[in-house]
Amino acid sequence: MGSLKNNKKPDKKSGGVGEEREMAESICRGAEEPWRVLEFYSGIGGMRYSLMKAGVNAQVVEAFDINDKANDVYQHNFGHRPYQGNIQSLTDADLDSYKAHVWLLSPPCQPYTRQGLQKHSADARAFSFLNILELITRMLKPPVMLFVENVVGFETSDTRAKMVEILAKSDFVTQEFILSPLQFGVPYSRPRYFCLAKRKPLSFQCQVFNNQLLWSPGRLFGNNENMVIGEYDQSQEDWDKLIESCQPIEKFLEFTSSRDLVDLETSSFATTDVSANGLETSEEFVEGDALDFSSVDQFVVPLSLIERWGSAMDIVYPDSKRCCCFTKSYYRYVKGTGSLLATVQPKKKGKASSLREQCLRYFTPREVANLHSFPKDFQFPKHISLRQRYAMLGNSLSAAVVAPLLQYLFAQPC
Numbered sequence: 001m002g003s004l005k006n007n008k009k010p011d012k013k014s015g016g017v018g019e020e021r022e023m024a025e026s027i028c029r030g031a032e033e034p035w036r037v038l039e040f041y042s043g044i045g046g047m048r049y050s051l052m053k054a055g056v057n058a059q060v061v062e063a064f065d066i067n068d069k070a071n072d073v074y075q076h077n078f079g080h081r082p083y084q085g086n087i088q089s090l091t092d093a094d095l096d097s098y099k100a101h102v103w104l105l106s107p108p109c110q111p112y113t114r115q116g117l118q119k120h121s122a123d124a125r126a127f128s129f130l131n132i133l134e135l136i137t138r139m140l141k142p143p144v145m146l147f148v149e150n151v152v153g154f155e156t157s158d159t160r161a162k163m164v165e166i167l168a169k170s171d172f173v174t175q176e177f178i179l180s181p182l183q184f185g186v187p188y189s190r191p192r193y194f195c196l197a198k199r200k201p202l203s204f205q206c207q208v209f210n211n212q213l214l215w216s217p218g219r220l221f222g223n224n225e226n227m228v229i230g231e232y233d234q235s236q237e238d239w240d241k242l243i244e245s246c247q248p249i250e251k252f253l254e255f256t257s258s259r260d261l262v263d264l265e266t267s268s269f270a271t272t273d274v275s276a277n278g279l280e281t282s283e284e285f286v287e288g289d290a291l292d293f294s295s296v297d298q299f300v301v302p303l304s305l306i307e308r309w310g311s312a313m314d315i316v317y318p319d320s321k322r323c324c325c326f327t328k329s330y331y332r333y334v335k336g337t338g339s340l341l342a343t344v345q346p347k348k349k350g351k352a353s354s355l356r357e358q359c360l361r362y363f364t365p366r367e368v369a370n371l372h373s374f375p376k377d378f379q380f381p382k383h384i385s386l387r388q389r390y391a392m393l394g395n396s397l398s399a400a401v402v403a404p405l406l407q408y409l410f411a412q413p414c
């Protein structure tokens with residue numbers, strides 16, 4: 001995988017529709033060569049892990065991210081440092097030089113989140129995404145497949161409308177999904193928006209879903225025995241059944257008992273200061289270098305936080321079949337940022353029993369990675385602090401959802 005910095009930008013050659021069709025047709029014939037993939041907004045590599053999990057014959061030829069810490073993590077795990085720069089500054093010639101067939105993109109989601117200002121395409125963080133999509137219309141060798149991931153809310157944004165317009169203009173057919181790991185047997189609620197796009201003459205296996213937004217994986221993914229596929233509509237009863245069919249949370253834990261938990265009364269964490277909004281202000285939590293991540297002690301929720309924010313906490317148990325989405329603010333705030341684990345199961349679950357006695361702890365970064373269905377060998381380099389780990393994981397994605405979607409994208413109709 002070469003870096004853009006080292007690549008000489010190619011001269012523009014004459015090309016045209018005929019040449020593009022020829023390229024697409026040669027891809028259709030199923031050459032032995034791997035698909036050449038570009039991973040935009042690569043973060044800690046969730047897309048790349050999903051691609052590996054999907055088992056398709058593909059090679060990431062370059063990844064792009066502006067964040068140096070995320071690039072440290074990516075390099076640590078994949079042995080390649082992504083191109084570190086603003087995606088907005090890429091040109092059509094830069095992108096042509098990679099001769100890539102497939103683009104994977106997970107652009108920033110803040111312009112579309114409910115908590116944000118919802119400025120959509122007017123938000124500066126949306127510019128780079130629309131900018132590179134526009135480049136497709138000017139490229140000599142545009143990609144033939146695209147995969148876009150974002151938050152729920154993106155589907156009603158004007159960015160999505162512009163994306164679909166650009167893709168249609170460039171001869172792409174799209175299929176859109178809103179799916180959660182719960183629909184794939186993982187006890188994790190993280191619904192996300194996905195857009196899959198294929199350039200004609202390529203086509204989807206199930207063309208009946210062209211130009212549609214689907215909320216269920218349904219029969220799309222065939223009879224894969226390793227996947228629990230929910231055939232559910234939106235009723236509460238169906239969701240309850242779906243959740244019941246998920247694996248228990250304990251399968252995703254690295255610390256399974258409360259045995260090692262420190263005595264809350266004597267723990268230094270019990271006296272941690274808490275500001276308004278549940279912001280954890282203790283410096284003891286901030287930097288990773290001095291912390292031993294193999295000990296569960298640092299994940300204990302301080303009593304002061306429980307007393308002040310207990311009513312707003314989402315508490316789950318090892319035998320629970322669902323937990324809430326971990327956001328990038330997990331461990332900094334407790335309200336709405338992800339579930340907390342009760343390590344001592346009371347006779348009566350929930351807030352009817354004393355939270356204090358339930359020994360609440362945060363999920364560890366490894367456990368969040370497990371719930372994202374990352375492989376066991378995924379690791380953070382030592383210098384990445386605990387907060388940074390949670391922040392990067394919160395920005396990442398569920399490989400359990402993305403991998404089957406990628407398999408579906410890459411599959412050619414018979």
Ligand SMILES: C[S@@+](CC[C@H](N)C(=O)[O-])C[C@H]1O[C@@H](n2cnc3c(N)ncnc32)[C@H](O)[C@@H]1O
Pocket residue numbers: 041042043044045046047064065066067070085086087088106107108109128392395396397
């Ligand atoms: C939603 S996260 C994607 C995370 C990624 N899919 C993963 O698995 O970790 C968005 C990423 O895009 C990066 N980013 C945002 N704007 C960028 C830009 N203009 N150029 C390059 N990278 C950018 C951020 O640093 C962040 O890592």
